[in-house]
Structure formats: C-alpha cells, structure tokens
Amino acid sequence: MREKDRPSQCCLLLEGWACRYRMLGDGKRQIFSFHIPGDIPDLQSLHLKVMDHSVCTMTAATVAFIPHEPLRKLTAAFPGVGAILWRETLVDGAIFREWMTGMGRRSATGSIAHLFCEMYVKLEAMGLARDHAYKLPPTQQDIGDALGLSNVHVNRVLRELRDNGLITLQNHKLQINDWAELSKLGGFDPTYLHLEKRDG
Template sequence: MTPTFNHSMDMLIRKLDSIAQLSDEERRAIASLPVTGRLLGPDQDIVHEHDHPSQCCLLLDGWACRYQILSEGKRQIFSFHIPGDIPDLQSLHLKVMDHNVCTLTQATVAFIPHEAMLELTAAFPAIAATLWRDTLVDGAIFRQWMVGMGRRTACQAVAHLFCEMYVKLEAVGLARDHAYYLPLTQSELGDALGLSNVHVNRVLRELRTNEWITLHGGKLEIKKWRELTNLCGFDPTYLHLERHAA
C-alpha cells in the first residue's frame, strides 16, 4: 500500500539532533531527501535477510525490530526501533542483509535511495559523521543487550529495556513524565530478552506488585524511576544522547 501523504523528515532530524548538533543548512538538506512512503501493517517484513537493498528505510511512525529466525523456528529480536530510526542504515555499505527488519505495529516508512544518502553524506561530512555516530550508538545498545541476556536477572533485563525505551522516546519527544506507549507483546519481549512468555508474565507481575510500573492498554508508566534504574543498574551514558530523561 502506497499512501499519498505529506512526508516529513522531522523525525529523522529530531533523532539526529538528539545525538549531535545539526546546522540549519544540514537540516534543510535532510528535509530535501527524496523518499517514497508506504503504510505497512503490523508483522510485515520491510527488508529480508539475504536481500541486496538499494534504499534505506526510515521509520516515520510506529515500531519495528531487527530479527533472525533460527533453524528450529525460534525468533531472536536484536533491537526495537521507533520513529526517526533507520534500522537498515548499514545497507549503505554492507551490500547483503544478514537479518530481517519488520514492523511490530502499523507503521509509516519512508524509503530513501542509497544514491541520495551517499550524495548527502558526501556533500555534508558532518551529517556523515552523525550517521556514523548513530551506528556506533547501535553497537553500544547491542552490548547492553548482551549484558542483559547474559548477566542480568529476568526482572533486571525487562526493567533495563523499559528504561532504555523511555529515554530513547523522550529524546525525540514521544514520551514524558516517565510514561510512554509500549506496543510490545509478552512474546516480543521474550524474543528480545531470551525469556519464555511465562517468565515475562511473572516479571511483569513482580514489577506491578512492587508498584514500580503500571501497564494498561499499551501505556507503560514507570512509577518509581529512581528505584527501577537502581534495580537494573540503568545508566543512559551508552545512549550518548545530547539530552535524556532524569
């Protein structure tokens, strides 16, 4: 489905502004990128493993994830993505996709031709540096997820993810007062953290019982931010944001 809509690169500019300082000229250059927009339903692949993409996908609305399916059919989610993210930015320089990217909710996606991205980064080295910084932050997030799966308890891992997503959403204006829309199912949380649905359910019950969070109708509110960050050892330094929640 290809909707007619007035595309806005505002979310990408907000995202890049959250990790660097863009000039007005750089913002205008980003805003002028040629894009093709599509409205996708939930659980729809945007790009597949082994594809040879000729464009990058920018998430304008909705949530997405990177994932792989193992030989026995189990899914491992590597990362969650929110508006302003370009989940397959690495396809600019890695010609073959080694994982899948799919929507988790209904999503509006802008496809940017690689040629246009390469011309932008050649003309504006500071934008190239900012996009490189974004991929380095991705690596830092991966390291935190590895620590979570390997060394944190299930409760700590879920709490850490909730804190991480709040700080990322708050940085682009999509969360405030330690509350945000969380569209993830227990199965998706389990696929990201290596936990069973039963284990995720038990952890959520524990977080609610201790009045650290409330979760109703997809709205997550962290009631005790300081206590929750202390529980999981959350330190937002690895997100390398110019601004973040306190």
Template structure:
C-alpha cells in the same frame, strides 16, 4: 509533553540532534530529502537476511525490530527501533543484509533511496559523520543487550529495557510524564529478552506489584524513575545521548 513532527525529515533531525549537533543548512538538506512514506501492519518484514537493499527506512511511528532465526525457526530479537531511528543504515555500505528487520507493531516508515543518502553525505560531510555516529550507537546498544541477555536475571533485564526505551523515546519527544505507548506483545518482549512468554508474564506482574510500572491498554507508565533505574542496573552512558533526560 510528547512532541509532534510536521515532516519525516524533522523527526530524523530531532533524532540525530540527540547525539550530534547539526547546522541550519544541514537540517534544511535533510528536510528536502525525498522520502516515501508507507504504513505497515505488525509483523511485516521490511528487509530480510540475504536482501540487497537499495534504500534505507526511517521509523516514523511505531516500533520495528531486528531479528534472526535459528534453523529450527526460533526467533531472537536483537534490538528494538523507535521513531527517528534508521534501522538499516548500515546497508548504505554493506551489500547484503545479515539480519532481518520487521515491524513489531503497526507502524509508519519512510523509505530513502541510497543514492539520495550518499549524495546528501557527499554534499554535507558532517551529516555523514552523524550517520556514522548513529551506527556506532546502534553497536553500543547491541553490546548492552548482549550483557543483559547473558548476565542479568529476567526482572532486572526487563527493568533495564524499560529504562532504555524511556530514554530513547524521550530523546525524540515521545514521552509524556514518564508515560509512552508500547504496542508490543509480551511474546515479542520475551523474544527480545530471551525468556519464555510465561516467564515474561510473571516479570510484568512482579514489576507491577513493586510499583515500577503501570499499564493501561498500550500505555505504560513508570511512577518512580530512580527505583526503576536501580532495579535495572541502568547506566545510560551506552546510549551516548547529548539531549535527553528522564528525570
């Protein structure tokens, strides 16, 4: 059953606790963070390469992506971020952004001033450790995506991505009976997996024909988790989740 959250802080806590155990006082401090909530349309940049941000964003609903463009304007999506993620947490310690982050679906984000995050980490050093672990897990996901794009064929590449999203969304309580909302176009998924939109359409058709996915509108369902994992050569170790099960 999918979980609903009463506040942005609660969602952040739920995500952090999937990789790090927090004390009650630390949770309370996160709940008290001032967070400015903003609704975004799909395709809006949140930060761009070269920006000097003074705040970080928490994804509250929908999906965002990290991307870069070639000089010819070709886009490579480096990773997707789901509710509970803080895609630009590294901007706390890097003065300039070397990547762009955009909404890839209609979404809601919460902006947190860096000064408030730094103060939180100074008062509660273990929260700083949790944030550090969050950035390390992000780096682990980047490595796995690099392996997928470089060495997996399109079919297992897409099956692997579905496995990853299922695990990450389940960790924050947003999966119901192996079903979740995926309001992302096939063109966007093609940019994320390094294949053409036409090829992505063929991969979707093959996954459906093999009974690995079912779609209804923006909803996607995975009837056979074990078969999906096998098709995607999926091992969840790289996600370092302490609290998640997609069984």
C-alpha cells in the same frame, strides 16, 4: 525486509514501532532492537550489501524510503552529514552491547527493567513520551524474544514488577511509578545512548 535481501534504499521510520530480528533454524526468534520514529533501522545496508537479519514493523507505521545512491553522494560531499549517520550506527552498536550485558549478566527482572528505562529515555529524547509513561507495543512474547526469555517468564516478571508497585502496565500502556527503583534494578546508566551532543 528479509535476511539475504540486498536493499537499494534505507527506510526512515516516521510513525510507529519496528524491530530487527532473525529466525533460527528451530523456529526460535531473536529480536535485536526496537525502533521508534526518527530511527533508520537499516542504515547499515548503506555499506553492508547483504542483510544478515530481517526488519519489520510492529504497529501500523509510516516510513520514508531513501535510496542509497543519493545518500552515499550526500555523505561523500558533506563529511559532517556522514559523520552524523556513522555516529547513529555506532550508538546502535552501543545499544547492542547493553542488551548483551542484560542477557549475559543481568537477571530477567533486571533485563526487563533496563529495557523499560531505555525505551523511555529514547522516546523522551524524541519528544514522544513524558512523565515516565509511554505506549509499549511489543507483546510479552516480543519482549521475551528480545531479551532471551520465555513469554511465560516475562509474564511472571511483569506481574512481580506490578505487584511491587514499580510499574503499571495495561493495554500496552506502561507507567513507570518508581523510576529510581526501576533504573536501579536494571543497573540503568544512559551513558551508552550518547544523547547529549556536548558529550559526543
């Protein structure tokens, strides 16, 4: 799905990773989010007809398409369902704010550490990771495009994190060896993910 499209359906990611991004005039790319199974990356298209960015998969993936029309009827007939979906888009926005914080006010190291923590918590909540380890499909270039860094600099930060023993990263398999230290480095506080139902 591309910028300027006017989709008539949403896609639910069942397997694999996807991301949202925009290409800039000078060939640069900004990635806005990484998505994992259970996410509906383009849920916003339900109420914003023109796409202001693009979506693509980052791995082999399985997706389910849900046409807008029945979805709109469903949310109208069952406000509770609508509220849950609305809430999803709000959490989406909260994650954007967190990434903004990283790009604006955190160091490259903190930013990357934060991303690794965030993805783990999201995956763990979906039952897709445990023991502080998971598969991380994005390339170093992808990570740079997400956090506003060059691929070279991402590479150097990763080596530093490895040298310090905080993480092990090989073949896109990430193992967080020192969660306490890594989350401290990134100033990671999962409140913004709003995962606990009781807390809203």
